Amino acid sequence: MDDGPVTTTMPTKQMDAGIDGRLTRRLARDVAATFPEVIVAHQDGIFSGVLRMVPTRHDAQDVTQETFIRAYRALLGYDSNRIRDLKLRPWLWTIAVNLCRNAARDRRRAAVTVPLTGDDRATADTVDVAAEGIADVIAAEWQRRLDVLSAAQRDAVVLRHVVGLTYREIATALDRPVGTTKTDVHRGLEQLRALLAAEIEEKP
């Protein structure tokens, strides 16, 4: 699997790149006026990915919000040329990935003294076993499989297939060579496939 054919089957990504180009041009002129649109364009992608990289939904909410807050403060200090040249999506993800690592580290420290309240990634207000409830159950199963992977593989797989970043964007976000991220994605996918196969065989 390489970048070429995949991007052509995923037109949303090209659209995103177009939106980001327009956003950075307008950000360069007026950060404050344009920034709410940056949030609108990227909050679902960032939240969806971060949700798989931190322990709880609450953490994901915090990290997503903090990503945008830090991005905004950084943009205020950049000159307009630097903003215009920004690759918005991988740049935002560089911030988000760092915050995810901090959140995971803080959780491990907190866990020494405070018992974790458990995985609350499922939406708290779904009590019914209706469509949403089932989606949460399925999401929890994928989370359990993703947690088997190494952090590097999990992050690369999530960024590639949950968020839809290109390998180049993933390499920027994770600060790793493009080749390494491709390997991580391929090995991660293969391991997930093997896990899935084993689960199906276990079932009577």
Added chain:
Amino acid sequence: MTKPTTSDVVTGLESLRTVAPQSVMAGTLIATGLADQYAAITGPTGITLYVAFNERGVSAVVPAPDEAAFLAIYQTRVGTQAFPGELPPRLASGIDRTLRTGKLGALAVDLTHLTEFQQAVLRKTAEIPPGELRTYGWVAREIDKPGAVRAVGSALNKNPVPVLIPCHRVGRSDGSIGDYAYGAEMKRDLLEHEGIDATAVDAAADAGVRFYGSDNTNVFCFPTCRHARRITDRHRVTFRSQRHAEASGYRPCKICRPAAA
């Protein structure tokens, strides 16, 4: 069952795409100062005031019957988003004090998006004591822009924090109470609440009376100046203009400063 393929895995992962909770947008905009929060309080005359605030202080006060009306007015007057919130204790007690005393005092108000001229107009207006009515011309003169009477009127009409900064205490140059961004009736109510007889003020203006003097002190004042209100009927004289007062041997009051130097 057939063996799962990589594309089954990819489909499964893609199903994990979801939407961010609404609190992300609200929380980010509030934390970056791109949006304000708001809360409803009860104003001096019993009206409901919606108070918008951010980390710089109170950014807007809007008299409105309900939240929807407030949001509509806020959207047109301010043009940014606002989210419901709770007033921080410091601001809440500051607002209480201002409403109780009629003085802005140390209450933090966010005037950062206004021009220097607009800020000067509002800071000067905040100095007018409760129960006293000045004129647009007075504000213009006090900020050393004696020719900018209409601009003062326009700046006061755009006062983002009415009631707290008492633009209702500035009236027309003929001495009448005049108009108000939220209706002349509300302006009269606010002034009456502070002890001004609005009907008498307008009647005096109609009769051409601009200033009161005391034949004891030979000082002339705005009719609502705290000194003018102490003049007994027997000693009160009235003037049509500054020239009229000065020609009669009266000097302007040093407190309400009714005349150009």
